[in-house]
Amino acid sequence: MRVGIKQVAERAGVSATTVSHVVNKTRYVSPEVEKRVNDAIKELNYTPNIMARGLRTNTVKTVAVIVQEASTPFFSRVVDEISDVLYKEGYSLLLCTTRSKVNDELNVVRSMLQQQVCGIILAPQQMDFDYRTLCPSKDFPLVFIDCKTKFVPCNAVTCDNYQASYNAIKALIQKGHTNIGYIYSSRNYELSTGRDRFQGYLDALADSGLARDEKIIVGREQQTFENGYDAMKQLLQEKKATACFVAENPMAQGVFKCLMDYKKRIPEEMAMICYDDFEWSQLTVPTISAIRQPMKEMGRKAAELLLKKIGDSDAQCENIILKSEFILRESC
Structure with missing residues (x-):
């Protein structure tokens, strides 16, 4: 039988509301109570139903990250840093690849929006396309990484x-x-x-x-x-x-x-x-x-920009350009 929040609350000796606050990080809970709840979660092997929670609260904490090829060393390191930042804030991540094909990219973006992700981090493949036209509103949290488009304003993290x-x-x-x-x-x-x-x-x-x-x-x-x-x-x-x-x-x-x-x-x-x-x-x-290239910094800045936009839809767009370093070795 699937373990629910009520069983966790009973094991920890707290209310179901307190368990919810610990899981969702929505309110301060004393360290002692938080430890009891987390111990109960571990003992009972409780897994929160993220989708159901999102439907109840209309706040699905899932972000889509869309890149050309996730297997490349560059994007794998950028995505690793994005995930580190998002996970710490209680978000889950959907990683999608477009195989460097424009049609696949547009289909993936539409699919992620249909799944009601709360934001998208995208390595765009089209300089002349306004991706905001796909979004449900002009304020939808969207951050570009690595590449940028001609359309401004937008949130973007690139290198010089x-x-x-x-x-x-x-x-x-x-x-x-x-x-x-x-x-x-x-x-x-x-x-x-x-x-x-x-x-x-x-x-x-x-x-x-x-x-x-x-x-x-x-x-x-x-x-x-x-x-x-x-x-x-x-x-x-x-x-x-x-x-x-x-x-x-x-x-x-x-x-x-x-x-x-x-x-x-x-x-x-x-x-x-x-x-x-x-x-x-x-x-x-x-x-x-x-x-x-500062791959980790790019991932971290992109995730921070997205979280900022999720938290404040009126936040001003930022175009962050990071400096790369020339490493001189024996080949020249």
Whole structure:
């Protein structure tokens, strides 16, 4: 038989209302009473019926987090931090992936709204679409992460992709490189992150008096290991670039493998900088210079913004831009 709140109250020697306050954190309860209630919950293996509670109070404490690929190191770490913040405040989380497909993204957003989530954290895939048109009201708690749209005002937490790329290219130029290749995902170029990184690359060249060379700008549709390998192979065939900037980390691993297979010395024959700094960058020989994004801070700030909007529908929108760090290692 399913254990209910009344059985917990009887075991703890308190009222059902007190148990409710402990579970929902809706009112102060003395530490001694709170411990008795929590001990009773543990002994009876009581699980609150969150959906039923939400229907009674019209306050379902569930948040949807929607990203392109939850399995990537970047999004997995961002989502981990989001969940830590939300769980501490008594919220549950529904994690959805869109497989980087626009139609899937819109369907997922609509589905989450139909399930009456109290807020959405979204990594948007369309710069020209106003996601607020899908929401039940203009004040619905919605926070963008990683990417942003052209529609303002909105709550968003992103990184300064432009400046990070600009600084990385400048670092290569200061080391004497004048032919710097650029490897990227054309699908990501459709997002604000991809466009900002590319513009930082172009402006760093222009500010140093270097011309854009289309032959050493190599794009592939998806950011995969295989496409990174293939893109670097094409770059080597041009026999011009002495350095390369890889705008997506999954491609960087393929780039490195290609350089190893073709016995190219790093950085003597090809210097290399990649976006995002994960553990593998420090395990290679040579170690890889990288741009480190504050993934945990992004997740934490996004969750805090969402909770603020949930608590106050009139709260002003905030556009938070975080700084990334350039990690100089042996590859350049």
